[in-house]
Amino acid sequence: MAGPDILNPAARPSPAGSSLAPEGGEVTGAGTGTGLSLRAFLQSKRAMTGTGLVVLLALFCFVGPLLYHSNQVTVNLGIQNSPPGPGYPLGTDQYGIDVLGRLMVGGQSSLELGFAVGIATTVIGLLYGAISGMAGGFVDAIMMRIVDTLLAVPTFILLIIVSSMFSLTLSLIILILTALSWPYTARLIRGQVLALRPREFVQASRTMGASSRWILIRHMVPNTLGISVVTATFSIADSIYALSALSFLGIGPPPPFADWGTMLSGGVDNLFNGYWWQVYPPLIVLVLVVVAFRQVGDALNDIVSGQRTDVLRRRRRFRLLPLSAPRDV
Amino acid sequence: MTWYLIRRAGQSIAVIIGVMILTFILLHLEPGSVARSVLGLRATPARVAIFDNLYGLNKPLYQQFLLYVKQLFQGNLGISYQLQQPVSTLIAERLPRDAVLLGLSTLLALVIGVPTGIYQAVKHNQLADDLLAGTWFTLYSAPDFMEALLLIALLCVQLHVLPPAFPGGVTSVAGLFADWQALVLPVVVLAINSVAGFSQYVRSTALQALAEDYIRVARAKGLSERLVLTRHVLRNSLLPVITILGLALPDIVAGAVIAESIFNFPGMGLLFWQSALAHDFPVLLGATLIIGVATVLGNLAADVAYSTLDPRIRYGRA
Numbered sequence: 001m002a003g004p005d006i007l008n009p010a011a012r013p014s015p016a017g018s019s020l021a022p023e024g025g026e027v028t029g030a031g032t033g034t035g036l037s038l039r040a041f042l043q044s045k046r047a048m049t050g051t052g053l054v055v056l057l058a059l060f061c062f063v064g065p066l067l068y069h070s071n072q073v074t075v076n077l078g079i080q081n082s083p084p085g086p087g088y089p090l091g092t093d094q095y096g097i098d099v100l101g102r103l104m105v106g107g108q109s110s111l112e113l114g115f116a117v118g119i120a121t122t123v124i125g126l127l128y129g130a131i132s133g134m135a136g137g138f139v140d141a142i143m144m145r146i147v148d149t150l151l152a153v154p155t156f157i158l159l160i161i162v163s164s165m166f167s168l169t170l171s172l173i174i175l176i177l178t179a180l181s182w183p184y185t186a187r188l189i190r191g192q193v194l195a196l197r198p199r200e201f202v203q204a205s206r207t208m209g210a211s212s213r214w215i216l217i218r219h220m221v222p223n224t225l226g227i228s229v230v231t232a233t234f235s236i237a238d239s240i241y242a243l244s245a246l247s248f249l250g251i252g253p254p255p256p257f258a259d260w261g262t263m264l265s266g267g268v269d270n271l272f273n274g275y276w277w278q279v280y281p282p283l284i285v286l287v288l289v290v291v292a293f294r295q296v297g298d299a300l301n302d303i304v305s306g307q308r309t310d311v312l313r314r315r316r317r318f319r320l321l322p323l324s325a326p327r328d329v
Numbered sequence: 330m331t332w333y334l335i336r337r338a339g340q341s342i343a344v345i346i347g348v349m350i351l352t353f354i355l356l357h358l359e360p361g362s363v364a365r366s367v368l369g370l371r372a373t374p375a376r377v378a379i380f381d382n383l384y385g386l387n388k389p390l391y392q393q394f395l396l397y398v399k400q401l402f403q404g405n406l407g408i409s410y411q412l413q414q415p416v417s418t419l420i421a422e423r424l425p426r427d428a429v430l431l432g433l434s435t436l437l438a439l440v441i442g443v444p445t446g447i448y449q450a451v452k453h454n455q456l457a458d459d460l461l462a463g464t465w466f467t468l469y470s471a472p473d474f475m476e477a478l479l480l481i482a483l484l485c486v487q488l489h490v491l492p493p494a495f496p497g498g499v500t501s502v503a504g505l506f507a508d509w510q511a512l513v514l515p516v517v518v519l520a521i522n523s524v525a526g527f528s529q530y531v532r533s534t535a536l537q538a539l540a541e542d543y544i545r546v547a548r549a550k551g552l553s554e555r556l557v558l559t560r561h562v563l564r565n566s567l568l569p570v571i572t573i574l575g576l577a578l579p580d581i582v583a584g585a586v587i588a589e590s591i592f593n594f595p596g597m598g599l600l601f602w603q604s605a606l607a608h609d610f611p612v613l614l615g616a617t618l619i620i621g622v623a624t625v626l627g628n629l630a631a632d633v634a635y636s637t638l639d640p641r642i643r644y645g646r647a
Contacts, residue, residue, distance in 0.1 A: 145340070149347030153621040154579035156586065157601070161355060161613045164605040241472050248474055249590055251605050268478060272486055279478060287471045294466075 040303045047303070050295030057289050061107030070101030072258065081270065084277050091277035093266055103281055106258040109170055110240045110289065113177070118236035120178040122228050125185025130220045132186065133193025134212055144190065147183040155180045159242060160251055168253040173246075177239045185231045192224045226304035233297030237290045244286055260286045334633060341629045348621035352614040353397050357390075406618070407611035411604065416615035419600060427596040429505055430512075430589075431581055434519035435574070442524040443570065446531025447562060450539060462529070469525030473584050477518045477591045484514070494593040515592040522584050523577065530573050535566040568638060575631025578624050 041047050076096030084091040090099040132143040150158075162176050196202055202219055210218075246252045247261025260282040267278030364380040365372065372380075381387045385396050400406075406416035449458045468476065485493035495511045505512055538544065539562060547557045582598075589598030597616055604612040 145343045145347055148340070148344045148625075149351055149621075152344055152348055152579070152624045153351065153617055154583040154624075156583035157617055157620060160586070160601070160605045161610075161617065162358075164608050164613070165358060165610075244472060245474065245587060249587065249602060249605075251602075264474075264478070271478070271482060274486075276482075279482070283475060283478065287467075287475060290472065291467060298466075 041300070044299045044303060046295050047299035050292045050299065053288060053292035054296065057107065057285065057292065058111060060285075061104050061111055064104040065101065068101060068104070070098035072097060072101050072105050081273070081275050081278075083275075090281050091275070093263065093278050094270060099263070099277055099281055102258055102263055103260070103285055106260045106263055106282070107285060107289070109257065109259045110243060110286075113170060113174055113243055114236035114240040114289075114293070116174045117177045117181065117239040118232040120174070121182045121185055121235045121239075122232040124178065125182040125231070126189050126221065126224065126228050128182065129186035129189025129191075130193050130216055130224065133190040133197065134216050134220065140190075144187070147187050150180065150183040151187070156242060156245065159246060160249075163246060163251050168257075170253065170257065173243060173253065177242060181235055181239065185228065185235070188227060188231055189224050192227055193220050196220060196223055226300075230297055230301045230304055233293055233300060237293035237297065240286075240293070241290050333636070337629060337632055341625050344625050345622055348618060348625070349398060349401065350394070351621075352618045353394050355617075356397075356610060356614050401618070406615035409604070409609055409612045411607045411609040411612075416611050419612060420597060420615060420619055423595065423597045423600055426505055426594070427585065427598070430515060430519070430594060430596055431585060433512075434516045435523060435581065437516060437520040438523035438527055439570070441520065442527030443531050443563070443567065445524075446528040447535045447558060447566060449528065449532040450535035450562075450566075451558070453536060453539075458532075462532075465525035465528055468521055469529075473518075473522050473587050474591060476521045477514070477588060480514055480518065481591075494591075495595060511592070515588050515594050518588050518592075519581070519584055523581065526577060526580075527570065527573065531566050531570060534569050535562050538562050538565040541565075568635065571634050571638070572631045575627045575629075578627045579620075582620050582624075 076092075078096065079088075079092055080094050080096040081092060088098050088100070090103070092098055093102065128143065128147075132140050132147075135143070158180050159176060162180075163173070166172060196219065202215060205215055205219060243252065243259060244261030244264070247259050248265045250265055252259065252261060263282040264279065264286070267275065267282065270278050364377040364386065368376060368380060378387075385393055388396070404417050406420070408414070409416055409419060412419065445461060449461050452458045481493045484491045491513055492508075492511045493514070495508060544557060544561055547561050548554075552560070585596065586598040586601055588594065589596050590602040593599065597619075600612065601616050603609075604616075
């Protein structure tokens with residue numbers, strides 16, 4: 001790790017001045033101690049645009065079906081592939097099912113999956129990474145080789161394999177995606193913990209006789225919470241995308257299950273027939289939701305890392321965030 | 330330095346063993362037994378017992394694992410349930426075609442990504458930079474198959490300039506180039522997915538390079554801006570891209586599965602997808618093993634290349 005660690009929130013002066021806190025652990029929740037302040041979040045235009053978009057899409061998917069009633073159950077071949085018109089604002093698909101209503105129902109599973117995987121991944125990754133970083137030595141080496149192994153094989157490849165073994169349900173996909181995507185978070189958090197370990201407040205705490213568990217819970221977890229929220233947001237976007245890609249390839253959950261990827265793969269078969277309404281609506285909402293979550297994550301990342309937009313933006317794909325903090329310009 | 334390389338190689342070996350354990354576990358997670366998958370559901374218990382005995386499936390797990398590793402070193406990845414051919418043959422047939430596809434698309438991504446990244450760094454925080462950053466962000470955030478669908482809709486359905494998929498029966502690398510029109514879209518789609526990453530990475534390293542003293546020196550001694558950019562900024566920004574290439578491999582492979590299944594490209598991605606649909610586990614796990622080992626070796630090679638090419642880097646402790 002060369003140079004000052006700008007990813008480490010405690011290493012830079014924070015506006016509130018309280019982040020260099022404290023042996024007693026006065027850090028409260030996701031407050032200033034993590035470098036993640038609510039005010040900065042509210043002031044960030046990108047974060048607010050993203051959040052607004054997410055809220056709108058959530059309303060569309062969960063409240064929409066209460067206001068807009070449509071047939072999502074029975075196949076009606078008499079009206080299959082109808083173009084948008086009275087009665088069907090976005091037309092119907094190859095089974096005569098209303099596309100607008102399908103968008104709403106399909107979105108529910110995507111959002112539920114995203115949030116569930118995001119939260120579970122972060123909790124597991126946070127604990128695993130923090131324990132590995134705290135333990136150090138042999139235990140750390142073993143724990144990290146396990147992470148490396150899981151990272152060596154693309155998540156999507158493993159997802160496809162495990163998916164083809166079982167008959168999928170939404171909760172099973174949540175389980176599988178969580179099991180496959182926590183290593184990213186774990187490695188990130190471990191890097192953070194390694195950077196925090198030699199810091200004064202941790203040393204002070206240890207000198208005063210604090211146990212490893214105490215340091216883990218009172219210092220490491222709160223101080224890595226900011227970066228965890230960032231990864232949670234990204235893993236929401238990633239898992240929504242993974243589900244849609246899986247369904248798009250036809251390996252997703254079987255029929256009564258509705259989601260955007262399935263709609264897309266059905267629509268693509270009809271692309272040459274000119275049934276554009278079966279492709280563009282699901283494509284647009286899917287892109288919107290993924291871009292929205294990534295926007296929020298990106299903005300949060302800027303806040304947590306101290307507005308260092310230039311250097312840190314869009315690194316996650318290459319998993320470099322924890323490993324190489326860029327040298328200060 | 331040597332110590333670092335030894336340590337790094339040791340870690341890679343550990344991870345490769347880890348990948349073997351992972352595929353071995355997955356092979357045993359497979360519902361039903363191997364014997365049933367191969368012999369069919371109507372095989373008699375006696376035949377199943379003979380099969381298990383023949384392939385060591387009745388031995389304790391650790392012995393089976395050792396046998397599995399031994400077979401791997403002999404190049405035996407098992408037999409495909411569906412195609413009745415050795416998995417190693419199936420993969421070896423497809424790897425050269427994948428090398429063409431992934432090589433071309435990565436090359437294209439670099440050719441586009443590196444100059445735009447440097448251009449963005451030069452135009453830092455101006456409109457051009459913001460526009461490009463916004464474009465890349467959207468393309469990068471959007472699902473990999475979006476670009477494929479939009480390009481098919483535009484170029485194949487509307488304009489009829491390119492075929493939407495490979496014809497079946499392409500078996501050689503030369504065959505790929507014979508159907509070069511079909512090769513365009515998969516290469517372009519895969520490249521688009523990587524361009525965003527490359528250009529943003531080059532942008533940030535170029536920004537750092539632009540702030541260095543040697544740039545000021547170069548300008549002070551009267552070098553033209555073009556020479557400053559090509560001799561100093563470009564060279565110093567290219568170095569980290571090597572690491573990125575190693576690390577991006579899993580993403581490129583995952584993208585290839587989607588792109589190949591959309592465009593019917595006769596490579597490992599398509600094989601993988603078809604095997605997943607057919608529950609053909611030996612092929613799936615054989616491919617996974619190859620991909621995992623390739624990733625580990627790719628990362629190792631990137632690290633070694635990086636530390637050899639940049640004399641400033643001295644790894645004391647990782």
